Amino acid sequence: MPAFGSFALLLALALSGYNLLAGAIALRQLATGSRGRVSPERLAETARRAGIGSFFAVTSAAFALVWAAFANDFSVSYILHHSNRALPGAYKFAALWSGQEGSLLLWAWLLAAYGFVLRARHKVDVKLTAYASTILSGIQIFFLLLLNFAAPPFALVAGTIPQDGFGLNPLLQYPEMVIHPPMLYLGYVGFAVPFAFALGALMMRYPGDKWIHITRRWTMVAWLFLTCGIFLGAHWAYSVLGWGGYWGWDPVENASLMPWLTGTAFLHSVMMQEKRGMMKNWNVWLIFSTFALSILGTLLTRSGLVSSVHAFAQSSIGTWFWAFLVIVLVVCLFTFILQRDHLKSEHKLESLVSRESSFLFNNLVLLAACFTVLWGTLFPVISEYVQGNKVTVSAPFYNRVAVPIGLFLLFLTGIGPILAWRSTSFKSIRKNFILPAVAALVTAIVLVACGVYPLKDQGTFYSLMAWSLGALVVTAVGSEFLRGAGVISRHTGQNIFASMIQLTRRNTRRYGGYIIHFGVVVIFIGLAGSAFDRSVEQELNFKQSMTMGPYRLVCQDYSQDTNPNYDTEYAILDVYRGDKKITQLAPEKRFYQASQTTSTIVANHSTLAWDLYVIYAGKDPDSGQPIIKVFLNPLVAWIWIGVVIVIIGTFVALTPNMTAAYAASRSRLPVRETPEMAVSKGGD
Amino acid sequence: MSTIACGLLLIAIFIYVFYPDRHPEAQIQKTRLDFLRERKEVLYDNLRDLNFEYRAGKYPEEDYAAQRAALENEAAEIMAEMDLLERQTLHSA
Numbered sequence: 001m002p003a004f005g006s007f008a009l010l011l012a013l014a015l016s017g018y019n020l021l022a023g024a025i026a027l028r029q030l031a032t033g034s035r036g037r038v039s040p041e042r043l044a045e046t047a048r049r050a051g052i053g054s055f056f057a058v059t060s061a062a063f064a065l066v067w068a069a070f071a072n073d074f075s076v077s078y079i080l081h082h083s084n085r086a087l088p089g090a091y092k093f094a095a096l097w098s099g100q101e102g103s104l105l106l107w108a109w110l111l112a113a114y115g116f117v118l119r120a121r122h123k124v125d126v127k128l129t130a131y132a133s134t135i136l137s138g139i140q141i142f143f144l145l146l147l148n149f150a151a152p153p154f155a156l157v158a159g160t161i162p163q164d165g166f167g168l169n170p171l172l173q174y175p176e177m178v179i180h181p182p183m184l185y186l187g188y189v190g191f192a193v194p195f196a197f198a199l200g201a202l203m204m205r206y207p208g209d210k211w212i213h214i215t216r217r218w219t220m221v222a223w224l225f226l227t228c229g230i231f232l233g234a235h236w237a238y239s240v241l242g243w244g245g246y247w248g249w250d251p252v253e254n255a256s257l258m259p260w261l262t263g264t265a266f267l268h269s270v271m272m273q274e275k276r277g278m279m280k281n282w283n284v285w286l287i288f289s290t291f292a293l294s295i296l297g298t299l300l301t302r303s304g305l306v307s308s309v310h311a312f313a314q315s316s317i318g319t320w321f322w323a324f325l326v327i328v329l330v331v332c333l334f335t336f337i338l339q340r341d342h343l344k345s346e347h348k349l350e351s352l353v354s355r356e357s358s359f360l361f362n363n364l365v366l367l368a369a370c371f372t373v374l375w376g377t378l379f380p381v382i383s384e385y386v387q388g389n390k391v392t393v394s395a396p397f398y399n400r401v402a403v404p405i406g407l408f409l410l411f412l413t414g415i416g417p418i419l420a421w422r423s424t425s426f427k428s429i430r431k432n433f434i435l436p437a438v439a440a441l442v443t444a445i446v447l448v449a450c451g452v453y454p455l456k457d458q459g460t461f462y463s464l465m466a467w468s469l470g471a472l473v474v475t476a477v478g479s480e481f482l483r484g485a486g487v488i489s490r491h492t493g494q495n496i497f498a499s500m501i502q503l504t505r506r507n508t509r510r511y512g513g514y515i516i517h518f519g520v521v522v523i524f525i526g527l528a529g530s531a532f533d534r535s536v537e538q539e540l541n542f543k544q545s546m547t548m549g550p551y552r553l554v555c556q557d558y559s560q561d562t563n564p565n566y567d568t569e570y571a572i573l574d575v576y577r578g579d580k581k582i583t584q585l586a587p588e589k590r591f592y593q594a595s596q597t598t599s600t601i602v603a604n605h606s607t608l609a610w611d612l613y614v615i616y617a618g619k620d621p622d623s624g625q626p627i628i629k630v631f632l633n634p635l636v637a638w639i640w641i642g643v644v645i646v647i648i649g650t651f652v653a654l655t656p657n658m659t660a661a662y663a664a665s666r667s668r669l670p671v672r673e674t675p676e677m678a679v680s681k682g683g684d
Numbered sequence: 685m686s687t688i689a690c691g692l693l694l695i696a697i698f699i700y701v702f703y704p705d706r707h708p709e710a711q712i713q714k715t716r717l718d719f720l721r722e723r724k725e726v727l728y729d730n731l732r733d734l735n736f737e738y739r740a741g742k743y744p745e746e747d748y749a750a751q752r753a754a755l756e757n758e759a760a761e762i763m764a765e766m767d768l769l770e771r772q773t774l775h776s777a
Binding site for chain 2 (some may be wrong): 001003004007008011015018039041042044045046049052053056057060072123125127135163206207208209210240275358420421422424428431432434483484487558
């Protein structure tokens with residue numbers, strides 16, 4: 001199997017090389033009108049098929065590595081270092097992306113899979129897809145060069161082959177770790193597709209903005225995967241790292257956040273290009289930056305460039321990545337300079353109070369956030385280069401900048417839908433803004449009355465702002481739904497709820513987007529709760545108790561267990577609220593035999609109001625007494641609920657619109673003529 | 685075993701890539717007229733959105749009238765250019 005895997009990777013490299021070369025020659029011939037011995041159309045078709053063939057070759061290689069993991073083939077160095085006989089099946093599968101070589105193979109496989117879909121759907125625009133396919137093959141070549149020459153996953157162990165492997169990093173032996181990295185990588189890699197289309201469209205001077213329409217779903221899918229990956233990572237950190245939080249501004253967390261921020265900016269600003277033919281230069285650079293940041297993210301995760309709790313690899317492939325990044329940026333810059341006259345805007349910004357300006361501010365704010373995160377993440381590297389010693393930037397730096405930026409973004413989320421395209425009159429603002437503003441004000445007053453005093457400390461002030469602005473956004477989004485549903489209800493005779501569903505189905509992009517905004521508000525509500533986190537740590541012996549908030553924890557037992565993979569030591573704690581026992585928690589500490597390392601398994605009792613988060617911190621070395629650490633984290637569950645709403649909203653936005661004729665056929669009234677049906681369609 | 689698997693993979697992919705395709709898809713260059721048709725559709729969409737939002741009570745009458753006039757002017761310019769290009773195409777044919 002190792003030989004087959006190595007051969008498949010070499011074959012994939014050859015196929016990608018052919019895809020790039022033949023594709024480029026064919027496109028050149030088509031552009032200049034010259035012809036070789038083979039027609040350019042035929043040559044381009046073989047290039048496309050070579051791209052599809054590379055998918056099968058990389059799939060074969062990935063299959064060979066998974067096979068080696070399940071067959072406990074410790075002659076393969078990668079399997080020896082990332083698996084062992086006692087490792088459960090799901091984690092053996094996850095070993096594919098738990099180390100450097102495997103995760104690069106996953107990158108290459110996902111890119112090949114995206115490329116496969118793109119090339120299979122080439123009829124949507126044959127010429128543009130040919131450009132995108134050729135560009136994708138260039139990216140694929142880089143990863144296949146790495147896999148064949150710098151980080152081969154099928155390298156063999158020299159000398160005697162050990163009987164058992166060294167095991168998987170214990171931090172990675174958690175169910176979410178089976179899906180978190182692929183989700184994150186699906187996001188990173190997914191942005192390569194809109195990048196390839198954007199660069200291709202610029203190279204061929206594609207007339208119009210249809211390439212955005214073609215890539216919209218690709219971008220949303222990549223964004224969705226990245227969102228899921230980021231929050232799965234946050235949930236994993238919350239459940240496994242045992243420090244009581246879910247986001248620590250760790251460089252690897254930041255690495256995934258940066259392309260998410262620019263990708264979010266891109267998803268918003270392309271609407272200006274589609275609707276008004278504006279911001280063409282900006283959009284092209286946004287997607288170029290998003291892709292470059294995805295590569296930077298992979299570099300940070302995989303090269304060991306920065307210290308992180310979850311940079312699981314240390315190696316010298318950083319040079320390769322830097323070289324690739326430079327090549328990507330040079331190609332982008334060169335193409336942009338050559339074709340910049342093609343990106344002239346069709347309109348100018350007419351007013352600072354308009355939908356366009358709200359998108360512009362949204363973009364500026366997201367980019368400011370991205371720059372802050374980038375600066376903080378790379379500061380240790382820059383400081384080491386300049387001063388010779390590494391200066392690390394910690395969470396307070398990020399919070400000081402990111403929290404106000406986040407709140408301003410939330411404000412823009414609320415007012416954006418209220419503003420009209422081109423310009424908004426004062427009368428219109430007054431008409432649409434009063435209700436959301438009143439909602440925000442009432443929320444603030446109620447919260448202050450409930451004891452959330454804004455002047456108490458900065459955290460409380462920000463929380464009050466977040467919840468009040470949340471009320472503003474929810475009211476603005478809610479009134480958009482109600483107004484639109486009102487029109488449909490009057491038109492069709494349906495009740496308001498059915499009208500709301502129909503409204504959403506008629507313009508899934510717009511109303512799916514509003515659902516996403518609602519989910520973002522719910523996430524912000526949860527994040528704002530962190531200002532009120534509390535924790536206590538104490539020695540807790542058998543039958544002793546400790547109190548946290550409304551809860552009383554009584555220790556029932558301490559126990560030990562063992563299985564072939566790890567030894568575990570855990571506490572059994574009864575949790576009471578008043579005199580009523582509500583649950584039993586069992587926080588654990590595990591010792592993994594293969595890797596000789598420990599890990600913490602948190603016990604969590606989660607409600608809508610707060611999480612009772614309990615850690616077994618081991619035994620006090622002096623007294624020998626067990627130590628229990630308890631956190632009371634308010635509103636954390638809202639974050640995960642908000643993410644689910646965001647996912648639902650994205651699925652809605654990805655769904656094709658219901659046609660006006662179909663909608664009319666479902667209403668109680670007779671079908672009207674086309675102009676009427678068109679008018680009743682939801683806006684975008 | 686590995687050698688056979690490698691050979692089979694190589695042959696299968698080679699045949700797939702180079703098997704003659706008698707009717708490869710033509711790569712058609714989009715014209716200015718295609719672009720204008722797309723823009724026209726976008727403008728119609730914008731008009732529909734504007735009408736819908738007006739009916740939903742989002743804009744005052746005067747804002748609606750100004751927005752609508754601007755969009756209609758833009759659509760008229762595009763349609764005039766389309767008309768010109770279509771006539772030129774007819775003449776050249």
